[in-house]
Amino acid sequence: MEKKYHFTKEHTLAIKGIAVCFLLSYHCFSREFRLSGVDVQFWPLSKELAMQISYSMVICVGMFAFLSAYGLTLSMKKRFPEYVFSADEAFSYVVERYMKLFFMFLLPFLFCQIVTEILDVSRYEGGRMTKLVCMLMDVLGISNIFGTKMLVDTWWYLSLVVLITVFMPVCMILYRRLGWLLIPMGLFVGNYFLDMDLNLDKWMFTIPIAICFADRNVLERMKAWKIVPGQILNKIIKFLFLTCVLVLAGRLRESEWGIQHLKFLMNGVMPVLFIWWCYEFVIDIPGLKQILQFLGKHSAVIFYVHTFVRGLWLKQLTYSFRYAILIWLFLLAVSLGISIFLNFVAKVIRYDQITKYLEKLVLKKLQNFNKS
Numbered sequence: 515m516e517k518k519y520h521f522t523k524e525h526t527l528a529i530k531g532i533a534v535c536f537l538l539s540y541h542c543f544s545r546e547f548r549l550s551g552v553d554v555q556f557w558p559l560s561k562e563l564a565m566q567i568s569y570s571m572v573i574c575v576g577m578f579a580f581l582s583a584y585g586l587t588l589s590m591k592k593r594f595p596e597y598v599f600s601a602d603e604a605f606s607y608v609v610e611r612y613m614k615l616f617f618m619f620l621l622p623f624l625f626c627q628i629v630t631e632i633l634d635v636s637r638y639e640g641g642r643m644t645k646l647v648c649m650l651m652d653v654l655g656i657s658n659i660f661g662t663k664m665l666v667d668t669w670w671y672l673s674l675v676v677l678i679t680v681f682m683p684v685c686m687i688l689y690r691r692l693g694w695l696l697i698p699m700g701l702f703v704g705n706y707f708l709d710m711d712l713n714l715d716k717w718m719f720t721i722p723i724a725i726c727f728a729d730r731n732v733l734e735r736m737k738a739w740k741i742v743p744g745q746i747l748n749k750i751i752k753f754l755f756l757t758c759v760l761v762l763a764g765r766l767r768e769s770e771w772g773i774q775h776l777k778f779l780m781n782g783v784m785p786v787l788f789i790w791w792c793y794e795f796v797i798d799i800p801g802l803k804q805i806l807q808f809l810g811k812h813s814a815v816i817f818y819v820h821t822f823v824r825g826l827w828l829k830q831l832t833y834s835f836r837y838a839i840l841i842w843l844f845l846l847a848v849s850l851g852i853s854i855f856l857n858f859v860a861k862v863i864r865y866d867q868i869t870k871y872l873e874k875l876v877l878k879k880l881q882n883f884n885k886s
Contacts, residue, residue: 519734521793526581527810528797529789533578534813536571538820538845541668543568543838552833554841564838570764575671576785578817579717582675583724586611586682591729597690604683606880611679613876615655617869619672621856622818623653626665635826637665658714666821670713677714678721689725696722704778719782727786736790749795756791763787815853816846823848 542548543556543565556564590597593607627649630636638645640663648664651657655672657664664670689696700722708715727733741751766772767780797803809816824832824845835841860866 519737521731521733524803524807525793525797526585527813528803528806529577529581529792529810530813531806531809532792532796533574533581534809534816535846536574536577537817538842538849539568540571540574541821542824542841542845544572545569550829550833552836554833554838555836556838570768573781573785573788575713576717576720576781577789578671579674579678580720580724580785580789582678583682583685583721584728586679587686587725587728590682590686594686597686599683606877608680608683609880610873610877611682612676613869613873615672615675615679616653617865617873618814619655619818620653621860621865622815622852625852625856626819626822629827630665630822633827637826638663666825668817668821671817674714674717685721685725689722689729694726694730697726701779701782704782708778710777716778716781717785719778720785723782723786733790733793737794753795756787756794760784760787760791809850812850812853812857815856816849819852820845820849823852 543554545565554561559567589611590607593599594603599607636645638648640648648657648662651660651662652665652669655669655676658670658673659677685696688699692699700719704715704719708718710716739752740748741755742748763780763784766776767784772780797806828848832841832845835844
């Protein structure tokens, strides 16, 4: 009997755990200016090779974007099985998802603002009113959309998630009509109308891929795919095949020709290929699976705060360890510790209960408004 696979929430958490590990490496070691003038030791790798690997880990952004769109597609499919909905229903859905994103970010945002003000390392510029506007745009997750100053530049990703959330109903309407043709249409639009130098644009191709994959269970089908009879032999051949494809795709993506002609395509394909590879060979390993899921559970807060730790609050201390693995472990430990602390604070003040009440209140008011 053929085994059935399901890409579950636990798998999503594990992938997020891998992605956030990549994120820390990319921000710490991908470029010389990120080393803060320290002669970082990358033993047993050479500095050049280690930095090249760290730079390639930027695909973590595409991995997060893919998982966001994947999850939103499944949630819409659950609520609207045929992807048929009214404008009011679509608006209510977007508001609901946006509030979840807002409240997930609010507590870390307040923590970062308070610590940054105490240490007097705020990056906001201008007068009081200008700073208040920047703070408001930051907490709403739309700073990068409107070009206002961010407290840290890595918060640009929130604007991408906001855009994905807001335009998801439109994407689902297009998908209902086009099916898998949404992927080549997305590729055409990206190549001719988006700016590959803008963070908000360069990872957009993961969105149509995620929608098709989520609706058609493509990840599960790829994991169930048998090249040859025999589970062990099939696994070995798939490992060799997928690993070679990943390496070749990575080389192509970073080549001069690939950057000039295939950047948008590869920014969508590479994260998905790597997610497939992890789903096949990594995230079900006992022990490692639990660790990755734990990191995935805290990945959002680690993302929100890690740049403050390495760039503003504890910059000298972070790079004082000199060895890359120690720097990485210190940054992970501090960021994870902050996440655990904020979880504790949230439980003490009953943050989840308060935010759920506010969400229901807003949605109820919205429903009443739509009826009137």
